[in-house]
Amino acid sequence: MGRLNKSKSKFLNISLCILSFIWIFPFTFVLVNGVKSGAEYNKGNFWDIPKGFSIANSLEFISERVSLSAGVGNSLLYGISSAILAIVLSALAAYSITKLKVKGRFFWFILIYSGTIFPFQMYLVPVYKMFAQFGLYDTQIGMIIFYTAISIPFCTFVLRNFFNDIGNEQSEAARIDGATDFQIFYRIYLPMAKAPISALFLFQFSFIWNDLLFGLTFSKSANIRPIMTVLSQLNGPNGATTNTPAVLLACALASIPTVLIYALLNKNLETGFVVGGK
Template sequence: MGRVLRNVFVGACVVLWLVPLWLMVVNAFTASTEYSGSPDWTFQGFAIFDNLSTAWDEARIGEGFGSSLLYAVVCAAAAVLVAAMASFAVVVLPIPRPAFWFWLIFSGTMFPLQMFLAPLFGMYADANLYDTRMGLMLVYVAWAIPFAFFLIRNQMTTMPPELTEAAMLDGASFRRIFWRIHVPLLAPGLGAAFIFQFTAVWNELLFGITLSRSPEVQPVMATLTALNNAYASTGPPVILAGTLIVSLPTLIVFLVFRGLFLRGLTVSAR
């Protein structure tokens, strides 16, 4: 009975996830001139390429696409590297009060992003970082570090301390121990953390629309809002087509690296 209820629950969750996805895909194929104003449940045409072209031109998604790819790859990689170093310091290095440092870094995940907007905006305006790629990259790296630190630190605590002790007896420095022992063994956790942060930075909107305004600087989610501003001239099918475009990178990353992602989650959850 328990298995049946579990399967029913899982099936219901799958349906709840697939229904809006189905509606998005179906209505993205509808021509804007033929859209009735209410969602269609079946395909009413094949205007997907026209809608994609309009979304690409109206919102200048191409520029935002390149910017988001830069932000997601570089910022996620930098955040994972810093988080790995911080995890090594908290777990392996003989620093005082490691629990305090853990909670201090991890507390970055506990506060809503909205509370940072006003001080960040003022600080960025004073430092000439507003509407610059460097400004967005700095905030994305800082935002991505705490959760990556949580995942990597959890995996690092499962590594036997005898590895570090044996390396130290052989005369290895902490730097060598980190790069030659811990980083290779942490590969699944590092990969999972990177995928998480890549997805988070790619899908981020709040900082993108608050700390930038130029199409060549704004991330793709912020440029996509231009379609909403031009709602009357483009129509929902074009907006949905643009949504399909910007959803592809995270889907591709997950499908290509799903094995590494699952191994990393399994190890980090121990």
């Protein structure tokens, strides 16, 4: 039995090492080629180690083509505000359909969760027409509203599962002491859901940050477009890249915020997915 456990542990460690290598390997060579000069990249091999750091020309190329700072600022605004709004609304919905005496609770849950059943591409035309009609197209408010709405179904699903696993003893004791439903939610259930909320925030922020399709569809101005849409404009005519090291460097720089947020929420990430996914 002990040998079997050791074998399983060894196999798991080897598998994790292989997966980590597969994950880190492409990103490493993005960094390696991102610091090359255009001439060194074109004349050399993709796998060659750079002879020195040459990012001045790449940064100049990026600044001439796009406003990277504007894209980063927009994506931070969309990612943080939309993720927070979606989690708050989803937590209220999950609490209502699990702990309050609401008629048709399962129906309301299915209605909310049905937003994940259909491919997201189905929303493009109707949402575009609605945004154009109400003046929300190419606006930051419109982008925040859309990203919030599209994130609510999954957040509600995770938080509903979490709240279902919590007993009613604490809430009943709080009601005896005169606490209202909202006070019970805010002071008891919300603090207990810190782990899944952290995991949801990272997941939804990453989804919004890496989105290209909706950013291209619902925005056109440089001061509105998110970072991935901005990065797509670094390509030359007909998709031909004019400065590959500059594009790789821009992609590496654009990945920094998600790495920082993961580092900040790392303690709660694994616990959040395990508890919230039961």
